[in-house]
Amino acid sequence: MRPLPCTLIRIYPLQLSLSQKESRLGLKLIAPCIGVIGILIIYPILYNIYLSFFDVRLAGENIFVGLANYERLLRESGFFSSLVTTVIYLAGSVIGTTILGLLVALVMSIKFPFRNIVRGVILLPYFAPVISVVFGWQFFFDPVNGIYNHLMVETLGIAGSRYNLIGEPRSALGIVIIFSIWKNFPISYLLIISRLQSINKDQYEAAAMDGCGPVARFFHVTLPELYFVMGTLIILRLIWNLNKFEEVFLLAPNVWTLPVFTYYTAFTGIIDQGYAAAISVVQFVVLAALIIFYVKKVLKW
Amino acid sequence: MHKRRSFIQNIMLAGAVVLLLLFCLFPFIQILSTSLKYQFDWGNPSLIPRKINMDAYRELLGFSATKEVEIPESIKRLLDNPLLKEEQKQKILERYSSTADIFPFARYFINSFLLSAGAAAVSLVLAMFGAYSFSRLRYRGQKIMQRGVLFVYMVGGVLLLVPLYQMGVKTGLASTVWGSVLSLLLIYIIQTLPVSLYMLGNYFRTIPYSIEEAAAMDGCSRLESIYRIILPLSVPMMVTVFIYCFIIAWNEFLFASVFLRQFPDFHTLPLGLQSLFVSRNAIWDRIMSASILTLLPVVICFMFAMRHLTGNLVEGGVKE
Numbered sequence: 158m159r160p161l162p163c164t165l166i167r168i169y170p171l172q173l174s175l176s177q178k179e180s181r182l183g184l185k186l187i188a189p190c191i192g193v194i195g196i197l198i199i200y201p202i203l204y205n206i207y208l209s210f211f212d213v214r215l216a217g218e219n220i221f222v223g224l225a226n227y228e229r230l231l232r233e234s235g236f237f238s239s240l241v242t243t244v245i246y247l248a249g250s251v252i253g254t255t256i257l258g259l260l261v262a263l264v265m266s267i268k269f270p271f272r273n274i275v276r277g278v279i280l281l282p283y284f285a286p287v288i289s290v291v292f293g294w295q296f297f298f299d300p301v302n303g304i305y306n307h308l309m310v311e312t313l314g315i316a317g318s319r320y321n322l323i324g325e326p327r328s329a330l331g332i333v334i335i336f337s338i339w340k341n342f343p344i345s346y347l348l349i350i351s352r353l354q355s356i357n358k359d360q361y362e363a364a365a366m367d368g369c370g371p372v373a374r375f376f377h378v379t380l381p382e383l384y385f386v387m388g389t390l391i392i393l394r395l396i397w398n399l400n401k402f403e404e405v406f407l408l409a410p411n412v413w414t415l416p417v418f419t420y421y422t423a424f425t426g427i428i429d430q431g432y433a434a435a436i437s438v439v440q441f442v443v444l445a446a447l448i449i450f451y452v453k454k455v456l457k458w
Numbered sequence: 459m460h461k462r463r464s465f466i467q468n469i470m471l472a473g474a475v476v477l478l479l480l481f482c483l484f485p486f487i488q489i490l491s492t493s494l495k496y497q498f499d500w501g502n503p504s505l506i507p508r509k510i511n512m513d514a515y516r517e518l519l520g521f522s523a524t525k526e527v528e529i530p531e532s533i534k535r536l537l538d539n540p541l542l543k544e545e546q547k548q549k550i551l552e553r554y555s556s557t558a559d560i561f562p563f564a565r566y567f568i569n570s571f572l573l574s575a576g577a578a579a580v581s582l583v584l585a586m587f588g589a590y591s592f593s594r595l596r597y598r599g600q601k602i603m604q605r606g607v608l609f610v611y612m613v614g615g616v617l618l619l620v621p622l623y624q625m626g627v628k629t630g631l632a633s634t635v636w637g638s639v640l641s642l643l644l645i646y647i648i649q650t651l652p653v654s655l656y657m658l659g660n661y662f663r664t665i666p667y668s669i670e671e672a673a674a675m676d677g678c679s680r681l682e683s684i685y686r687i688i689l690p691l692s693v694p695m696m697v698t699v700f701i702y703c704f705i706i707a708w709n710e711f712l713f714a715s716v717f718l719r720q721f722p723d724f725h726t727l728p729l730g731l732q733s734l735f736v737s738r739n740a741i742w743d744r745i746m747s748a749s750i751l752t753l754l755p756v757v758i759c760f761m762f763a764m765r766h767l768t769g770n771l772v773e774g775g776v777k778e
Binding site for chain 1: 471478479486492584590595596597599605606615616617619620621623644648681708709710711728735742753760
């Protein structure tokens, strides 16, 4: 490569030093982005914290209430049950997504006919709009028309009578978890398989020479190589799923994870946006901790 | 290492692949099947309709003939009454021939399309310059910018729900139709901007510096080299980013429901579909065909961009 400084000095024979010029251009180019992000992301985050100390009126002045909204969070059971629902949802969907992603990646790394088509097709759940697939799932579990109930009651005779699984919050939570796994495993699969394919083949040969069977090779060679990517996936999935609204609300509006709880509090029934802001702040604190952990420990950006 | 697989291993592999395909595709097959069924067929677990029903598609795409209006017998008798004035008759008829029953699919589709494409385009242009700045120029604060992008890229929409709505109310935007549309457009821009910055930033760093140096030798300014070299080189990536942003906005429901709920003419597809679903019963065929039609653009984009998308997703350019 040509030595950089001398070429550049010839090009910019101006009063400003090179690095000054570069830094001016850099700031100029990024200024619009900073403006937009500052006004519409950073400011709202701070404004949200501010609002959480107020009784937010839809008409008229907001009234400062100090920590009253947070006291309510601790006092009322709604927040706690929502927290429990969120934890169950996160645990189920994160574990399920990661394990299924791993299994699919293992299967897809074997050569078989039409593998490329299969690899493409299984990404479809991830890209499909939530709104266009939830109705398929709802129909599947529909108490009157759904195949699930037909299978359970008429064909197999496991259940005594037709049952509305999505209508009942407990079973609905289970279905939301399965739906989330179905929707999001493709991205785990993609990340895992790309790591899987970069594992050095020699390692397998060496292990085989040492008398390791396929199972032992998986645990001693494959899995250790995948720890890092799987850890990354788990943290990312926690962050993403904590923010999920559509995938829960559109499929089963009776499953109150934190985002759904915020939505109901802010826009339905007795509207209380100060309280909703307080819920968001709690969610934000958890999220920020996860993100900082991710940026510090996992990502080298 | 390459041993031939035994017969049993082949069967197991085939079984796993078939099971996986079934799991992934069954909901789509279910939707397609139900969209083509008549109501009497809905309870039938078979996925193949006994009789193909295209009415739902015809209605959604606007091909159906003017809807036969059912007027109750009592009203018909009332209309036959010669004492009734023509004006009054018209008024009564209007009540029964209202178009409120038809799902304005085309309108919602266009709303969604314009919003998504607009947001994706603005976001792409902003991100192009921003990403170039922090990935190829050195200055104080550049590292912080880079980290900052990553941070906002993970902050989800739900967290901003209350403050953004309050900002909309306080500025008066949320009370008018076009103000609400503008707010939504801005929201879609900020929901897609961090991911565009991230994906483009990752890509720009892979372009060798020597190309730009050569251009500089030929007398290109830094800005010119963005237009003449970096942009042409990045066209495939920019298409990918555009599609990715488009899909994010196309799928968005939460903010659309908050800002546009009261303006039915401006509903986006997800919002329109959801209100259709909660407002009426026994419309599975129409719901399902609308789902298929909503899915279609995404599938087309997806097939078009699949190669780039999968590659870039792996490099970490993912946002949900």
